Each structure stands twice: as structure tokens, then as C-alpha cells.
Amino acid sequence: MATVDKPVKDIAAAGPPELTSHNRKWIIGFLVAVAAVYVMYQLILPELNDSVNKSVEKWLPLTSVNESLVWVICAIGLNIVVGYAGLLDLGYVAFWAIGGYTAGWLMSEFFFNVDINILGGGKPGATGIHINFWLVLLIAGLFCALWGIIIGAPTLRLKSDYLAIVTLGFGEIIPQVFYNGDDIFGQNITNGIKGIAPVDDITLPGLLPGVPSSLGVFDLEIKFIVYVLIAVLAVFISLRIRTGRLGRAWLAIREDELAASMMGVPLMKTKLAAYAVGAFMGGLGGVAFATQVNGVFADRFNFAISITLLAMVVLGGMGNVWGVIMGALLLSWFNSTALPNIVNSTDGFRPEALSFGVISYLIFGLILVLMMLFRREGLFPETRTRQILHEEERTESEDLHHDLEEQ
């Protein structure tokens, strides 16, 4: 394992890059967790008595697990932009929204005057566009990547704070377009505030015994596996790229943009690639989200999502995929399940002025502040980052010591 003095052998140096012992441990860990969750909900829970069942249902409902997986997928995407390439993006929700609406358009009866069906999961005889879920994933990913490039091309010339502000703008603009998109030159594109619902079921090849070929609203256990698969895909892509030529260029830009360009790394192109790959995963997340809540609704895509995603990346450990996953799982679970439960349990002896919203934001904010005070590198930082944060203190004190000696 890593020690501070001597860096671990670099991932790129040993064999197939994504299979170092360090990574393998995480992969096994997550596989065990996935299997455990699946077995618990599918086999064990139905056998147990009501009281256990109820508390699991209260503290770890499968819907909240599934929702947190959607967050995981998007956080992995944002991690590419923020953690790998070091570009602060405050408008990532735009890609989530575009991905969601792509699912809404291609997997529903919204465009009722056309009738396209490509291996779709729509009801028999329904009009509209019904394209297979897995195809839509790919289409939405590519569509978002395209939008990443469209948004990135003008904005990525800006640096740090200015980039953050402009991405913030796009993060507001795009959801607003969807929100007001029920009358664009007389065309109803997004159905405005009503949103597009329902979306089609997820279709499966139906090769496995006992697995339905189309997943309805209540097939949460199978959906769980589907979302895990998408998350695994996102992890796989981001790890592979990270250790390759492009990943090195991203890291170089994060470390020193000027030096990178002087070493032949084309800044614009490389940054755009980060945006595109990040947006691709936002698209995956958007489609997954649409199937998870069974529809897309413009008011769900707000600024808070961008910020929460950023918090997940930072708290989990910027640059480390596994850390980001943990950050996303924990924060999402905390937001969707733990916090409401905690606050609700104070019902009765809680002053009237402290509404649910006030308390939940209070606790959430407190946790963020505490994290930044005591563990600012995140829960599971990248080996590299862990180094810098622990060393700098030492060097600073050494410098101070040095200065004192000179005087």
C-alpha cells in the first residue's frame, strides 16, 4: 500500500493499467457490495419478519439505492472534467438534463404523430418513438458528448474562475430551455413544466431464466443490476482513458497548463475531450435517471444538482474513481434517505421555526464544513493528491524553520 515517503509504483508502470493490486481490491469490494445488496433484497428480505423488513425499507429502500447509482454515474463523469482535467464545471446538470430528455424523446409516446419502433419497450400499438433502452443509452451519451463540445468550444478558452461562471450559466440556460420548451416557435419540444412521462420500460434480452424481458416500475432489483452495469461501464471507461495517452495529457493540464502546451499537448482539443467524455457519462446518467423516476421533469434539473455532484466528487476524493463512487453513494443516500429520517425522528420536540428544509440544509452544510476542515482531500483521495496534502504541511513548516534560522 501507499506510504507517504515512497510513492507506490505508478499504475501506468505495472502491467495492464487498470488491474493493479490497489484497483483490484476496490473492484472486488464493489462486486461483493453489489452481490450483497442484490441477495439481500431478492432472497433474504422476503424471508425475514416485518420489523426487520420495515427498518431496511426505512433506512435503505431500493429506490434510494437505485437513485444513488444514477448519481454515481454522473459523478464519475464530472470527475473526469473536474478531477482529471482540473476544469471547474458548475453546470454539469445540463448534461444530465440533455441525457434525460433524450430518453424522454426517444422512449415515450411524446411525439405521438410519428411511429418509430426500434426494439423498443413501448406498449403494443402505441405511437411515438420507441427505441431500445440500450441504444438510447448510446445515443444519449453521444448526443451529450456533442453538446459538451458545443458548450466547451467557446467556454474552454477561459480559465479557472471565469470558466466556472460560464459553465454555471450554461447549467442554468439548458434546464430553462427545457422548462420553457413547450412553445418554441409554436412547437412543443419538451412539454414544459409537465415533463415527459412515462418513459418506456428497460428491455432485456430475456436470456436469463427468471428475468423478465421488460422492466416495469416495480422491478427494482433488476433495475439495480442494470444501473450497476452502467456504472461499471463508466468506471471502466474512465479508468482505461485515465491510464492512457489522453489521461496523461489531462493530468498534465491539471498540473501545469502552460508547460503541457509547451510539451506538445493541444490544450483546446484535450480539454474538449474531457468535456465530451464527461458529458457522455452525464448522458448515461440522464437516461438511467429517466427510467428510474419513469419520466423527465424540467424542474428536477436545477443548480443544486450541479453543486451536489461537485460535492460528491470533492468529498469522495477528486481524481480517484473509487473515492468518487463512495462520495456519491454516501451523499446521495444521506440526502434522499438518512436526512429525512433523522429530521422526521425529531418531529414533536422540534421548534416550529426549524422546518424540514432548514434542518436538512443545516446538517448538510455542517458536514461539508467539517469535511473541509479535517479531511479536505476527500474520503478516499487519489494517491497523488494524498501525497501533496500531507507533504505540504511538512514543507511549509520546514520553510518556516529555515527562515527562522536565517534571521
Add this chain to the structure above:
Amino acid sequence: MTATPETETKFALEASGITVQFGGLVAVNDVTFLIPEGGIVSLIGPNGAGKTTFFNVLTGLYKPTKGVVQLGAENITGLAPHTIASKGLGRTFQNIRLFGLMTATENVMVAMHSKTKAGLIPTIFSFPSQRREEKEAREKARELLDFVGIGSTADDYARNLSYGDQRRLEIARALALQPKVVLLDEPTAGMNPNESAQFVEFVHEMRDVRKISVLLIEHDMSVVMRVSERITVLDRGEKIAEGSPDEIRNDQRVIEAYLGKTGTEGSAR
């Protein structure tokens, strides 16, 4: 087609009539500067003489107001820095600018970006061609690290290397661009006399073994005099002298402009 006239000495880099203006300030005024193939030349001058500005023009960071920069037979005036770098112009930095949280090997491999080509899909699916390319790049990086004498630090993070090793790593990284010309910006800053002497030898070895031309910006006169074949002196944006170390040493204008007035300040650095 640019037909370059066959002259007796070929030039690796030609900068002719370079003028850089920032608003009303003329930082570099009509400077012509040549680096012969396989030559080691130095650019010196007191602080504020325009050396760094001129350097930045060569590397593409600034676009010259007037003038043309040619690398080999190619006109590189006004191209983006990364394009110029990939065409064969490597550089080091006055204040070391390594990628601190990347290993020495990775640092060198970054500079091979323009020489490798694996795209997204080959990387994601780890095509054999991509794996081969990575392996070759890594081997070449190790070779370069050995060449500059820091092979044992290949897996250390750049920020953890000693100061001297960081300077060496910067050179290895510049060499990874397979440059025709390497620009060294005050490479011996912070070195003791012993290290500087070693460095002089190293520059000669680099030129002889790797067949590249070297341009130095340097404040340490003992290094400049020993290492350079030709020296160009800038003062207040103008070229005031050019010639062999001996000629420069005895040039009255140089002594006045450089050593006479601000010489003490210069050699103290």
C-alpha cells in the same frame, strides 16, 4: 514549396527581424538570431533586456509584431505553442515547471503526446496497437531518463525529486519531443559551481549524442563562456553584439551595457 538556398551552414532555427511590441513598449526590436545545426548558442543580456520575451516568441507564446521564425525549412511564426513543440522545439523553464504529481516517466511520456496517436476507442478497448504504443513510449521514456542520469527515479513523483534531478527531468522531457532545437532557460540557476561544470559537459554530450542544437539563456557567465560556441547579447530589446565567447568578452558595448552597468546584479543571480 519553399526552396531554401543551399548555404554553407544550415540553420536549425532562424529568427529574422523579430519585433515585439506591447502597446507602446518595444520589448524586442528587430532582432535577427540564428542557431546553426548542431550548434550551442547563448542569449545573454541584463535583466529586462528582452531575452524571455524573445524566447516566448520562439516557443509561440507571443506572436511577434514583425518578423519571421523558421524551424528548419518551416515557417513557424504565430503557430500555437503545442504545434511548434510538436514540430521539434523543446524547452525547459526558468522556474522548474514539471507536472509535480506525475512520475518522472509520466512526465516524459506527456511530451510524447504529439508522437503517439492512440485515440479514445483504442484506449478504452486497449487495442494491441495502443498497448504496443504505450509500451514503446514507456521504454523510450526510461531510456531518456537514463540518458540524463536519473533512471533510478523513474517511478518517483516529480515533486519529490531533488532540485538537480528536477532540472534533469525537464531536459529529458524536452528531449522526448525529438526536438531539432532545445531551448534551455537559465538551466544552472540554483546550481553550485560543481554542478554547473557537470552541466556544461552534459550539454555538449547531449548535442553530440542526440544531434540537436541548443539555445541557452543564462546568467552565469562562467557557464556561458564555457558552453557556448556563439553568443548573442541583447540590451533593451536590441541586439548589441554577436560572436564567439572571446569576441563577446572583449566587446566594449557588451562590457558597458552588461557587465559595466548591471553586471554585478547579473552575476549575483
